[in-house]
Amino acid sequence: MLQYLFLIFFVNNAVAELKRPNFVLILTDDQDVVLGGMDPMKNVQRFIGKEGITFTNSYVTSPICCPSRASLLTGMYVHNHKTVNNSLHGGCYGENWKDHEKQTFATILQEAGYDTFYAGKYLNQYGTKEAGGPEVVPPGWTEWRGLVGNSVYYNYTLSNNGVPTFSTDSYLTDVIRELGVSYIENQTESKPFLMVLAPPAPHQPFTPAPRHKDAFSNVTVVKSPNFNIIAEDKHWLLRMPPSPLPDVMLPELDQVYRSRWETLLSVDEMVADIIGALETQAFLDNTYVVFTSDNGYHIGQNSQVYDKRQPYETDIKVPLLIKGPGLKKNVENRQPVLNIDLAPTIIKLAGLDIPNNVDGRPIDVHNEDIGERNMLIEYYGEGKDGSVDKECPWKYDSGNLAQCYPQYSCKCQDAKNNTYACIRHIAERIDKKYCLFADNENFSEMYNIADDPYELENIVNHVFPAVKYWYREILTRMLTCSGAHNCDHPLEPLINIF
């Protein structure tokens, strides 16, 4: 009898070993982690966080949608995939992207026999006329429901495997949830699957589902120590007036903050339903579920209005939670990770080979050591003709600024010289950031985040020149790095000089 039981156990184990895992990736749009962006996500915390790993040092290669999404899909730094901004000309579904799109974690898993599904926002220019229209189905996806253009909540077109389908009044996050549940219900044991769900929340215009409107009517914007302060020691764009923001802006910041939370409630419901469907179909134990965002967000920090695009923690740090077979439960992990690590992580967990040109490295999901890492953040500042509203007093060279509108009290959101690269350096006793701007001052900023989590004091002129030189050298090397080995070891760690 005992032998018989033993045999069953052995056979079951062998079968389990052969069974390849499924993957579900949920990617939100502009969800911060620093300003409480995860607070409304009770289901995500319960069904993914408590059942898996919460990464507390998770960053993106660029704090802007399209470049960040291109990094997530390919596992490459921005200087390698060359999607530098949200426009076609900047590589967002431009010609250059179409080459990179041939090698994403989706194409690799699909080639290895996975059934794959994408629903929701892809790259901002996907499906536009200039990018080939919604008839284009990106390689790698067996079932495709990509959103045409940027995130919205109503009045949108989804590409239904290349057939444009317009919807006026179905709340997009709910549609994505239904598609996700339906996709799971359609799966069989015969093929493993990969599913990516990319809802619009909490992106502008911050429209909650009607059932969630006013759910957080008593919530106000987080008044962090860097909220609405005069950022005297920071780069040009942040020194631009008005600073602090006029009081009339403050109710709007509250409104934006609470509306973002309200839009996230439908994502949280989606996660509960997806987990429920995985469980009902008996896939839950063999599925990795990943939750993350394409970039963070600031609301009022350093007297900026509400947006991303800045090198500070609010903008570059994102939520990342992973649960799955064999992973520890309810643990926090401080390993420094980047969104370019997700493609190689998924590829490796699927038991496949990671291509050499991937810059990220697979996350060691069983390791809790913080290790040491220099991570590169790259941002290309935007400027557009006609983006300084005529009611705003600024008389700068046209084409060098972006989004200077009266409704933002004329505070500009971006400028060509808001182009920068940063090293985010994290180790057991190190928590630093060094940034260099491509402006006509060669402006640099450095923060010791261990002592100064709100980045209040730019210490770049107070550190030993050797320290500054070391970071600048790493930055220069990383800006041309390629492949995980090269990008991970730009210089020997000089841990002893700190």
Ligand SMILES: *[C@@H]1O[C@H](CO)[C@@H](O)[C@H](O)[C@H]1NC(C)=O
């Ligand atoms: C969708 O667009 C139409 C036409 O522009 C508009 O009348 C309608 O209010 C929009 N619907 C929603 C839910 O925003």
Ligand SMILES: *[C@@H]1O[C@H](CO)[C@@H](O)[C@H](O)[C@H]1NC(C)=O
């Ligand atoms: C699931 O299968 C049904 C029936 O074939 C189909 O109509 C539906 O579109 C499928 N769902 C997805 C998300 O592919």
Ligand SMILES: *[C@@H]1O[C@H](CO)[C@@H](O)[C@H](O)[C@H]1NC(C)=O
């Ligand atoms: C806000 O409202 C919620 C739900 O009604 C309640 O649980 C919470 O205590 C309130 N918070 C404050 C600060 O009043």
Ligand SMILES: *[C@@H]1O[C@H](CO)[C@@H](O)[C@H](O)[C@H]1NC(C)=O
């Ligand atoms: C986006 O990047 C392209 C290529 O570098 C550039 O020509 C364009 O001006 C950028 N767009 C904006 C709005 O700055």
Ligand SMILES: *[C@@H]1O[C@H](CO)[C@@H](O)[C@H](O)[C@H]1NC(C)=O
């Ligand atoms: C940044 O750009 C603005 C607009 O072109 C210009 O006036 C300003 O001098 C620039 N500042 C730096 C530091 O490059």
Ligand SMILES: *[C@@H]1O[C@H](CO)[C@@H](O)[C@H](O)[C@H]1NC(C)=O
């Ligand atoms: C900025 O750096 C460049 C290249 O190193 C150098 O040629 C230029 O003189 C520097 N400008 C200033 C204002 O320091």
